[in-house]
Amino acid sequence: MTSTESLIDRRQLAYIASQAADARLNVELETEGMTLNIGPQHPATHGTLRIIAHLDGEQVVWAEPSCGYMHRGYEKLTEVRTYPQVTSLVNRIDWLGSFANEVPFILAAEKLMGIEAPPRAQWIRTILFELSRIANVSLFLGDLGVQLGAVTPVFMAFRDREHVLNLIEGTTGGRFHPNFDRIGGLKDDLPAGFIDETRAVMKTLRNFCTEMEDLLFGNEIFQSRTRGIGVIPKDIAMQYGLSGANLRASGVDWDLRRDQSLPMAWDKVDWKVWTHPDGDSFARCWIRLQEVRESTLIVDQLLDNIPSGPVMAKVPRIIKVPEGEAWVSTENPLGEMGYYVVSKGDLGPFRTKIRSASFNNISIVPWILKGVYVPDIITILASLYFILGDIDR
Amino acid sequence: MSSTDTPIAEIPGDTLRERIVDDLRTHIGADLVDSLVKPGDDVWVRVSTDAWRRAGVALRDMGFEYFCFLSAIDWMPSPFGKGEDDPTAPPPERDDTVRQGYAGGATRMQVLARLVHPTLHVGVNIKCDVPDAEPVVESWVSVFAGANWHEREAHEMFGIGFAGHPDLRNMYLPTEFEGHPLRKDFPLLARMVKPWPGIVDVEPMPGGSADEEGDAE
Numbered sequence: 001m002t003s004t005e006s007l008i009d010r011r012q013l014a015y016i017a018s019q020a021a022d023a024r025l026n027v028e029l030e031t032e033g034m035t036l037n038i039g040p041q042h043p044a045t046h047g048t049l050r051i052i053a054h055l056d057g058e059q060v061v062w063a064e065p066s067c068g069y070m071h072r073g074y075e076k077l078t079e080v081r082t083y084p085q086v087t088s089l090v091n092r093i094d095w096l097g098s099f100a101n102e103v104p105f106i107l108a109a110e111k112l113m114g115i116e117a118p119p120r121a122q123w124i125r126t127i128l129f130e131l132s133r134i135a136n137v138s139l140f141l142g143d144l145g146v147q148l149g150a151v152t153p154v155f156m157a158f159r160d161r162e163h164v165l166n167l168i169e170g171t172t173g174g175r176f177h178p179n180f181d182r183i184g185g186l187k188d189d190l191p192a193g194f195i196d197e198t199r200a201v202m203k204t205l206r207n208f209c210t211e212m213e214d215l216l217f218g219n220e221i222f223q224s225r226t227r228g229i230g231v232i233p234k235d236i237a238m239q240y241g242l243s244g245a246n247l248r249a250s251g252v253d254w255d256l257r258r259d260q261s262l263p264m265a266w267d268k269v270d271w272k273v274w275t276h277p278d279g280d281s282f283a284r285c286w287i288r289l290q291e292v293r294e295s296t297l298i299v300d301q302l303l304d305n306i307p308s309g310p311v312m313a314k315v316p317r318i319i320k321v322p323e324g325e326a327w328v329s330t331e332n333p334l335g336e337m338g339y340y341v342v343s344k345g346d347l348g349p350f351r352t353k354i355r356s357a358s359f360n361n362i363s364i365v366p367w368i369l370k371g372v373y374v375p376d377i378i379t380i381l382a383s384l385y386f387i388l389g390d391i392d393r
Numbered sequence: 394m395s396s397t398d399t400p401i402a403e404i405p406g407d408t409l410r411e412r413i414v415d416d417l418r419t420h421i422g423a424d425l426v427d428s429l430v431k432p433g434d435d436v437w438v439r440v441s442t443d444a445w446r447r448a449g450v451a452l453r454d455m456g457f458e459y460f461c462f463l464s465a466i467d468w469m470p471s472p473f474g475k476g477e478d479d480p481t482a483p484p485p486e487r488d489d490t491v492r493q494g495y496a497g498g499a500t501r502m503q504v505l506a507r508l509v510h511p512t513l514h515v516g517v518n519i520k521c522d523v524p525d526a527e528p529v530v531e532s533w534v535s536v537f538a539g540a541n542w543h544e545r546e547a548h549e550m551f552g553i554g555f556a557g558h559p560d561l562r563n564m565y566l567p568t569e570f571e572g573h574p575l576r577k578d579f580p581l582l583a584r585m586v587k588p589w590p591g592i593v594d595v596e597p598m599p600g601g602s603a604d605e606e607g608d609a610e
Contacts, residue, residue: 067564067565068563068564068565068566071565071566073574075550075575076574076575076581077581079471079581080581080584111434235458236538238458238459238460238511239458239460239537239538239539240460240537240538240539241459241460241461241462241537241539252511254511254514259514260514324494324495325437325494325495325518326434326435327435327507327516327518329461336461338461338462340462340464340505340507340518342466342494344470344492351466351467353462353464353466353505355461355462355507359542360460360462360539360542363539363541363542363543364539367538392565
């Protein structure tokens, strides 16, 4: 052994020894990580969703939502109700856009019975559907600000949503739970003065959208906290069955109002489906803002030429739905909401599978939260947008 | 793939649905047990239990990449009816034959899922029988990641096992909960305690006749 070789040896040994010392030190100082419980009651969870996040420093190692704090068993309850009674249950699934929950169920029952609502009822249904969307998503826009520490937007959202709720209340009698849709049509016609008042409100809501665009979406803090955060690629979004604005924000051009034929009035008006290629939190919020504005334009066009005629088709007093199975889904404020109704020719459904949008939208949370930083948990959850009743049903 | 020159997007709905069934048959062969194309409505297919996962893979490869939902149906008529009976009276005679729905079936329990083609905007309802003795089917989690929660829900609500699922914990109910609430033989306790008076809630309006049509409440 030459002296040079032994020198290299000694250096190598010293290096290995120092590495070993470092490793020992790391083992001694290693922390176990931290488990952070968000919720069940937390402003970011809009109700009672609990997120268990396991942290390594500031980063999430894994996160797991824990549902069921609001499970009401609607699928079981529909089995002991008659068809007309079910609407009062499904109203409470997504409670911010209640009327929109009734529509797909009623359409499924009508499909099985082979009847269709008269044109006027279809138009009013579409108008109320879009009003529900406006009421729902405008509150989302306000809430979004709160999650990021801006308090003003939420006051503006509540202020302007009130006008829409007044319209819904004026027509249906209920602010939150209209229970207005009937098999074969609607409970009642529009009240006097509805058209003029709605036009004025739609203008207010468009101003609200512009206000939000300037105040929130143009804000540098908002952009830096949402751009590039929580990116969902297209194929992942499809696999998890994401729908609504979450899917369109990932660049999928798909809107159930346009892409299927339903006895509703969306195909009678001219409107646009917004998509965004980025798939990040900003894209999801931005799409929703555009959709509120688009909805106000849809309502405006629908108001222009509501057909005259009855709002109720001829249906028997006691509704028996023929045997069969039907699937109807619509583009609800939160995404695709569908009912798989199995009928045995009885007064009530034999089985109803309620496919709610938030359940699928939130099932991506363990995937999307992996590796994000703690403050981003809140913005990602806010931008995915869920209603607790819509997850737990 | 059937050989036609028409671009697939231009084929009218029902022909397209029939073609989907044919395409699926070329993929999984005799494991496609039954199918139903309802004109102007939808398509139902039933695959054999062993081919459940394979059918999911085949449909995904055919372009049905959008996972809509997965659930189950218990076809047994409820032994409790709609819970509207007088609990003190002897229980009425009830038809207890198990009759399956579209695309047939042989077992009490069936798994049901829906996949959608994102560009053709056409969906497929896919069913498979769940063996009565050992209610287990293959898991779809490795095919559609979104099936994870849906299978957990079906597991706790119907007691159906999903072989290959990473974590079949309860989603809604407490861990120690006994029974599977959406099975028909699971009683709705609220109805057992107090019978529901509202099963026939339609009363004739004052002055109106009972068989009058036109206004459904």
